[in-house]
Amino acid sequence: MAKFTREDIKRLAAEENVKFIRLQFTDILGTIKNVEIPVSQLEKALDNKMMFDGSSIEGFVRIEESDMYLYPDLNTWVVFPWTAEKGKVARLICDIYTAEGNPFDGDPRNNLRRVLKEMEELGFTDFNLGPEPEFFLFKLDEKGEPTLELNDQGGYFDFAPTDLGENCRRDIVLELEEMGFEIEASHHEVAPGQHEIDFKYADALTACDQIQTFKLVVKTIARKHGLHATFMPKPLYGVNGSGMHMNLSLFTNGKNAFFEPTGDLEMSDTARQFIAGILKHAPSFTAVTNPTVNSYKRLVPGYEAPCYVAWSARNRSPLIRIPASRGLSTRVEVRSVDPAANPYLAMAVLLKAGLDGIKNKMTPPAPVDRNIYVMSKEERIEEGIIDLPATLAQALDQLKSNEVIVSGLGEHIFEHFIEAKEIEWDMFRTVVHPWERDQYMSMY
Numbered sequence: 001m002a003k004f005t006r007e008d009i010k011r012l013a014a015e016e017n018v019k020f021i022r023l024q025f026t027d028i029l030g031t032i033k034n035v036e037i038p039v040s041q042l043e044k045a046l047d048n049k050m051m052f053d054g055s056s057i058e059g060f061v062r063i064e065e066s067d068m069y070l071y072p073d074l075n076t077w078v079v080f081p082w083t084a085e086k087g088k089v090a091r092l093i094c095d096i097y098t099a100e101g102n103p104f105d106g107d108p109r110n111n112l113r114r115v116l117k118e119m120e121e122l123g124f125t126d127f128n129l130g131p132e133p134e135f136f137l138f139k140l141d142e143k144g145e146p147t148l149e150l151n152d153q154g155g156y157f158d159f160a161p162t163d164l165g166e167n168c169r170r171d172i173v174l175e176l177e178e179m180g181f182e183i184e185a186s187h188h189e190v191a192p193g194q195h196e197i198d199f200k201y202a203d204a205l206t207a208c209d210q211i212q213t214f215k216l217v218v219k220t221i222a223r224k225h226g227l228h229a230t231f232m233p234k235p236l237y238g239v240n241g242s243g244m245h246m247n248l249s250l251f252t253n254g255k256n257a258f259f260e261p262t263g264d265l266e267m268s269d270t271a272r273q274f275i276a277g278i279l280k281h282a283p284s285f286t287a288v289t290n291p292t293v294n295s296y297k298r299l300v301p302g303y304e305a306p307c308y309v310a311w312s313a314r315n316r317s318p319l320i321r322i323p324a325s326r327g328l329s330t331r332v333e334v335r336s337v338d339p340a341a342n343p344y345l346a347m348a349v350l351l352k353a354g355l356d357g358i359k360n361k362m363t364p365p366a367p368v369d370r371n372i373y374v375m376s377k378e379e380r381i382e383e384g385i386i387d388l389p390a391t392l393a394q395a396l397d398q399l400k401s402n403e404v405i406v407s408g409l410g411e412h413i414f415e416h417f418i419e420a421k422e423i424e425w426d427m428f429r430t431v432v433h434p435w436e437r438d439q440y441m442s443m444y
Contacts, residue, residue: 019087030342130201150193241298277357352408
């Protein structure tokens with residue numbers, strides 16, 4: 001990504017007729033927040049002097065310690081192309097600092113930086129991520145509220161007229177490209193109304209920033225087309241849910257640490273150790289990579305989403321797949337993550353799990369090249385294939401008992417994350433659902 005100086009940003013703001021700047025950050029649950037300032041306050045923002053009340057943000061701080069500072073990351077300067085009427089709107093993604101001038105422990109972006117430092121101490125220079133986020137497009141009703149009516153009846157890789165989302169998807173791609181994204185592919189996904197846009201890999205921090213920006217752009221442009229875009233993992237019963245496969249690779253000074261031409265499958269020992277770490281900790285990080293009650297409706301057999309902890313170079317049913325490309329593109333694809341995850345936290349726990357594998361020179365189990373969905377429970381146990389947690393409650397229990405993954409979140413985020421998610425589970429657990437009434441009202 002381009003590197004900007006203060007002067008560049010002031011010049012670009014004047015050249016592009018920018019009137020407002022959004023100072024963006026992400027809360028613990030992955031929601032994008034922003035403080036919008038007029039361009040007259042840009043100087044103050046660049047001096048890291050912009051304050052906001054952290055006590056009003058989910059999982060940040062208590063009321064008595066509310067003052068927080070926003071430190072803009074100059075490299076994240078982007079002008080939103082769709083805001084031209086009365087002057088444009090730009091954004092800067094910010095890191096959050098305490099009133100004392102220290103990085104705030106509850107900021108997911110700062111937390112990822114902390115885990116990346118651990119990676120550097122092990123001799124790696126870059127952790128790269130190529131995300132594949134999926135989403136659904138639903139029609140809006142006359143009040144502008146989302147319906148359950150899909151915008152098309154298309155299937156995998158279909159095109160217009162079956163894929164009515166094509167124009168919307170094309171507009172999204174054009175807007176993203178205008179904002180500096182390198183789009184690798186965009187296509188209709190398996191389910192009706194489901195779409196995927198893949199962008200070029202970048203270092204973990206930049207890629208997480210891009211995921212957040214991507215979500216914002218998709219929702220904004222869909223609205224312009226009279227559609228509602230949702231990243232909910234499983235909005236409809238009986239069709240595939242939405243995933244966000246993460247393609248991960250470690251680099252040392254421009255050399256891919258996962259590639260070894262003479263190794264088995266042309267993969268290095270580092271790659272195998274990384275895979276072993278991911279597999280070992282998968283049940284424990286699932287609460288972070290699949291953070292909603294709804295996430296677990298996607299992780300069920302039969303809909304291409306992984307629900308078993310295994311790896312393969314060819315097979316699409318395990319948790320980890322090794323895509324065929326080698327050289328610089330050698331990577332490990334973690335397929336369980338869904339787009340409801342906070343990308344900064346998901347990357348922190350995935351990296352932590354992989355690094356634990358490398359530190360302890362773990363050996364992964366043998367790859368599973370059979371379709372796991374057709375194996376019986378006994379066969380899976382025999383192969384040493386365990387299941388991912390089946391509910392958010394199980395996933396939280398697994399997370400609490402794993403010190404490595406807890407340390408990947410840090411104490412502050414871990415406590416607030418658990419608290420928020422246990423409330424969410426209790427609310428879900430105690431609500432009476434329509435299914436129960438349909439089943440039991442007349443029977444009993």
